[in-house]
Amino acid sequence: DAKTTQPPSMDCAEGRAANLPCNHSTISGNEYVYWYRQIHSQGPQYIIHGLKNNETNEMASLIITEDRKSSTLILPHATLRDTAVYYCIVRAPNTGGFKTIFGAGTRLFVKA
C-alpha cells in the first residue's frame, strides 16, 4: 500500500470549514483513499473514501485531485466535537491491500 503524508496538526475555528490535506503521490490506480478519525483514546472511526471522484456523506466531503496524488477532507462546519486525530490511508480493497499502514495523522484542534 502507498504511504501518505499529512501535517502533524491544524487549528480550526468552530463553525468554519476544516480542510485537512493528504499527500499520496505514489498511489496506484486501484487504490482508494480512506479517511478515519480517532477521538481521544477511542477506536478509529471510518469517515469517507473515494477513488477519483469527489465524495460527500453526512460527515464530510472528500476532494481528490485529478492526478490523484493528493486529497483534502473537508468538515464543512467544524464543531468542538470534531477535535480528533484524522488519518488518511490508501488501500486497494478489491485486490488485497491487507497490510494497511496508518501514519501519525493530523491532530485537528477546533477552537471556540
Place this chain on the structure above:
Amino acid sequence: NAGVTQTPKFQVLKTGQSMTLQCAQDMNHEYMSWYRQDPGMGLRLIHYSVGAGITDQGEVPNGYNVSRSTTEDFPLRLLSAAPSQTSVYFCASSQSRGVDGYTFGSGTRLTVV
C-alpha cells in the same frame, strides 16, 4: 449492535506473564487485524487475517501470536509480556472484497509492570 467487541477493556500484567486479548465481530467480515497504539503515536499493524485459518505478520509482530479458527474471532496472544508491550490495542475488521472501510473495536488498554 453489530460491531467489533474487544475484551478486556483494561488489563495489568506482570513482566513474563502471558495473556490473550479477545476480538470478536458479528458482521461476517473475512478480514481482521490487530493494531497497537503507543501514547501520542499512530497505529502500528501487528498481525492480520484474511479468513479462517489464514494469518500473516504486520509491522510489529514480535512477541505476539494469532490464530483464526473461526470467521468471528481473532485472539491476540502475548507470549511473555514485556514493559515495551504497554500500549492500547485495537482490533479491526472489514470485508476482504469491496470498498467498505474498517470497523474498529473500542480497544484494550494494557499495562505491563
